[in-house]
Amino acid sequence: LTTDDKKLIQQVCERSSSHLEQFGAEALERMFTTYPQTKTYFPHFDLQHGSEQIRGHGRKVATALANAAKNLDNLSQALSELSNLHAYNLRVDPINFKLLSQCFQVVLAVHLGKDYTPEVHAAFDKFLSAVASVLAEKYR
Numbered sequence: 001l002t003t004d005d006k007k008l009i010q011q012v013c014e015r016s017s018s019h020l021e022q023f024g025a026e027a028l029e030r031m032f033t034t035y036p037q038t039k040t041y042f043p044h045f046d047l048q049h050g051s052e053q054i055r056g057h058g059r060k061v062a063t064a065l066a067n068a069a070k071n072l073d074n075l076s077q078a079l080s081e082l083s084n085l086h087a088y089n090l091r092v093d094p095i096n097f098k099l100l101s102q103c104f105q106v107v108l109a110v111h112l113g114k115d116y117t118p119e120v121h122a123a124f125d126k127f128l129s130a131v132a133s134v135l136a137e138k139y140r
């Protein structure tokens, strides 16, 4: 991530800070609809549109990403516990991190519109890939 990338990521996260639950929930719903196999990790959730659990989980995931955006220089440390959780407890196949990342990008594009410039897109792509590789670190 370049200095410019970091600035763009932090700007978008600040602008989105009052919509974390909404953006997170929309990203999850997109993931469940577009890649239905991801639903198998959430057998205990009510996956209907707008459910309490989707909104609550959306808030958790988006908040984790916003926190990561504040720690771009030490992502491994910032995401260490989440990395343990996904690798050892949840055993989420790392392939799925890419799917959720892609859904997050679409949600941002929908909401930011023309402000989701190619530069912001590129910066987020790098950021979400970096998050995904930290979350997948413990599998090796």
Ligand code: HEM
Pocket (backbone or CB within 6 Å): 038, 041, 042, 057, 060, 061, 064, 065, 082, 085, 086, 090, 092, 096, 097, 098, 100, 101, 131, 132, 135
């Ligand atoms: C739980 C973040 C990707 C499946 C969580 C939690 C967070 C989180 C913050 C809550 C942890 C807690 O309660 O302490 C993320 C981030 C991701 C990501 C930042 C990538 C950008 C995924 C993917 C899947 C997944 C791709 C599966 C398709 C789960 C499950 C839980 C969980 C099943 C437990 C839900 C529950 O029972 O409450 N994740 N996650 N995660 N995550 Fe992820």
